[in-house]
Amino acid sequence: MASSVLKNPQVQPSENTTRCNTDAAWNKASKAAGLACIFKNNTGIEVHRASWNQDFVTSPLMAEAMAVRLALLTAASLDIFDLQVRSDNQTVLRAITRKQQIKEIYDILADINRLSLSFASLSFVFTPCSENAEADGLAKSSLRLFLSISGPPIG
Template sequence: MMIMPRELWLDTKALRAALEWEQAQPTIFPTIQRGKHLSPPTAPQPNTILCNTDGAWKAESRQAGTGWIFTTPTGAITRDGKAHHNVSSALMAEALAVRDALMHASALGFTSIWLRSDAQALTKAILSNQGPTELHGILSDIASISSSFDFCVFSSVSRVLNGPADQIAKAHLVLANVSAAH
């Protein structure tokens, strides 16, 4: 029998419990309903809102900003964003941006939406219903919220074409850092 200090024993026990919890988490997430299209359509359906999303993250402060832009078929544009605290990664910031945009779209009464993100890893996680454990809750939220739309597709967009959403996300990252300082 090995004798170890109580602190080391508690640390080991906590580490084992965390590892056990991680291994017990499902790797498959709820199916996301994407309307009639499993892949992005070449042209949006009538009345489909185009939505570009982006997330900005600062590792040192664990702060994030999210940004999204809705463009209606008539060309009307709505921009918004949000500041977040205690965000663990850039990928989580990107996922929060998609979730925030979906929540806003739902609140505005949109029923048909095409979400575009420059985070290919996130788009892949959403479309495959699989992703890192850290995103499990957010991906589940995305699946749940997106299922309330009549039509919802997800696709990747070039960073070059996502500049305006990026600027909104960066502005909200600054707001997150300012609010954390007060």
């Protein structure tokens, strides 16, 4: 498995590579997160999207790492073997590619590392927020829906 962070988001993946934009939205009061990933083929046509809600998320950093993990799990379930993960969170991308140990997200990073072994080709690319609006919108929408259904925390 090849794993890297490409410094230039304009670098084009091979024709077999699926691109996946990920993002997360986090609510401090409820400690809930909306996670999203949007998969597109090499011509930019959407082939799949997924969102997930998670409670007991302690920080935005944890939510962003969970969104990357969701992307890898979803890609594996779709039999995608050549993947470029695009995120607007440089801290998470650096932790993944440099094998950094961040206590707050240690277990999630370990999951990502294990899941990475499933891919023939895997790269991680920083994508500015301005180019990640679709995944951002899906994550926020997912979180809003979750919060409207679950209501305020019982305390």
